[in-house]
Amino acid sequence: MPTRRNTILALGSGATLLAGWAALAGGSPQQAVALPPPAFDPPNPAARDSAVLAGGCFWGVQAVYQHTRGVLNAVSGYAGGDPKRADYGSVSSGSTGHAESVEVSFDPGQLSYGRLLQIFFSVVHDPTQRDRQGPDTGTQYRSVVFFRSPAQKEVAARYIAQLDAAKVLAAKIVTQLVPLPAFFPAEAYHQDYATRNPGSPYIARFDAPKVANLQRLFASQYRESPVLVSAQRTA
Template identity: 60%
Template sequence: MTRRSFSRLSTYAAAIGLLAITAIKIAPSLAAEDAAIIPPPAADVQSANGIQTVVLAGGCFWGVQGVFQHTAGVVNAVSGYSGGSKTTADYQMVSTGTTGHAESVEVKFDPKKISYGKILQIFFSVVHDPTQLNRQGPDSGTQYRSAIFTTSDEQKKVADAYIAQLNAAKVYRKPIVTKVGALEGFFAAEAYHQDYLTLHPNQPYIAYNDIPKVENLKKIFAENYIEKPTLVSSIKVTN
């Protein structure tokens, strides 16, 4: 079921409870199947000083944000939109798939605590399936595409090289379709989308699709996992 299908169940409390319990029970087995254990990038950014930023798109931003909020060294992860103009950076408009935006997460990280390469390794491993074109799991449309919006030439070179490395090693059954390009704009999503995984852990879509991603982070990248998420609730998010 899609995210919208799950939302329509919100008026049926009993149904939600049953679905959430069922989803939680089957999620661990899905997690083991969906996560990919992959090698780290052969090359990494070497010249980073101070807090760095990269914007990542990998399906519904709820799960992408949730994973990076549980990642040590990430100082902020904000859900939003990239790839289109500010005038159409609105959830209802983006959901039509006609604005050019991708649901994205702006990841700010401290390179002294976590490298850009490790951010990419987590992104390609537990955050999403980079071989799915214009979709992710139950959600389809260009707004759910896989993309890396870079903030430096070095970031782009490392990302391109890593994709080539993973494709050459045939880590996945199909080629990676992730697009890499310079960030032209990031627009924070509406407040109700922020910290969504933490605030709604039993929502069926989250329980079924996204909680397993965080569990995979904890399992596969234990040294990079933090139990308490770094939330944006108390941070002023502006466009």
């Protein structure tokens, strides 16, 4: 089933796109929630670490982390399904088991894994929505923390339990916590999408507010100039 986002992409640009958006727009921009930091967030002496997270359309997830201080790279892609292959066409069908995901490489000295998760649960997406975010529905838009190590699993599991016990969200968290089988970078046209398409009605309605919420709730962690995949490829 095509999502509204995919339908809008197919419409093109200009007046046609705007008319199509007016007809198709649904859902509301996520309302960010100020959440307490993880009570358990041990230091990580590594110079570089990475996490893979899924929280709806990867354009917005990537955009938030590209504006997060301490992030070294954020790549849109697919995880959670067939460990041998993934591409946008097949994943969009919702039949492959993959979720649109973002691999976030970060400097633990500037950004802890716990803080990365705090941003994930507060401004990146709504972790109480099952198999959807905003106007996009399907298992490919589910909420997942793909852990790479027992340490990541413990931090995430404890934080989810902490948030649920505190009842700081409107409903129980439905985020899956599963080991990472494989991560497949998405096609080049999906990378840096929010930065390259600021005039897109989808970006303006659903993703730009997330970046604004990051700046508002995590001012010390916000960076004005995003770290882009394209810049690293040409470096």
